[in-house]
Amino acid sequence: MSLFNKALASIGIGSAQVDTKLEQDTVVPGGEIRGVVHIKGGSTEQKVDEIYLALNTTYLKESNDRKFNVPVVVDRFRLNEPFTVGPGETKEIPFSFILPLDVPISIGRSKIWVTTSLDIKNAVDPTDKDYLKVVPNKLMDSVLTAVEDLGFRLREADCEQAPYRLRKRLPFIQEFEYVPVMGSFRGKLDELELVFFPASENEVEIFMQVDRRARGLGGFLSEALEMDESNIRFTVTSSDLPNLKEKLESTINRYS
Known part of the structure; x- marks a missing residue:
């Protein structure tokens, strides 16, 4: 048995x-x-x-x-x-x-x-x-909230296969895709994409892609050649929290 x-x-x-x-x-x-x-x-x-x-x-x-x-x-x-x-x-x-x-x-x-x-x-x-x-930790949540306060709305968030230049420990990245619906960036940008690379609970590296809206023939040619996109990497720490919205606005403005 x-x-x-x-x-x-x-x-x-x-x-x-x-x-x-x-x-x-x-x-x-x-x-x-x-x-x-x-x-x-x-x-x-x-x-x-x-x-x-x-x-x-x-x-x-x-x-x-x-x-x-x-x-x-x-x-x-x-x-x-x-x-x-x-x-x-x-x-x-x-x-x-x-x-x-x-x-x-x-x-x-x-x-x-x-x-x-x-x-x-x-x-x-x-x-x-x-x-x-x-759920996002305090630092990540503050970044996402600041982006929304600047007039962006989350359109999509997906885990996608990481391109070679962004590959870390895992074979994928989580991408947050925003569109401007109000504020100073409406009409200037098509979309804004964010990827987080946390170093600790108090420090995160951000990869940001700013996609400018095409203006005129030169703009459409740039868009066709993907020259209308700027890729930015910068770091945000807990010490940035009091002025986080201003820091992000300044960074986005520089490439708008």
């Missing part, structure tokens, strides 16, 4: 179950996530080689003039040493880990989730999936 149970467990019938409970599902980049992994043994004793949590998202990749979503692991965390779970036995494994600073924000089509997997030899590994709501 035990051999039969082991054979069933190896194909996922009567095997261990896993359920992860997060203390909170709303977090900021660089913040701590805590929770407990609940494991319930199946119909036979099984050795769990490891439990690991993976932080996941997807990004848009282009190939042969087609765009498609690609899953990617942003980070991975191992929780335990090998152990054995008996038939029907319940175990609880508490955990905590720090969210990486470069995790994308939960906005637009960008989704972030945690998967919990048990690595069980010769068995179908049980998994669990929990979505997170990742």
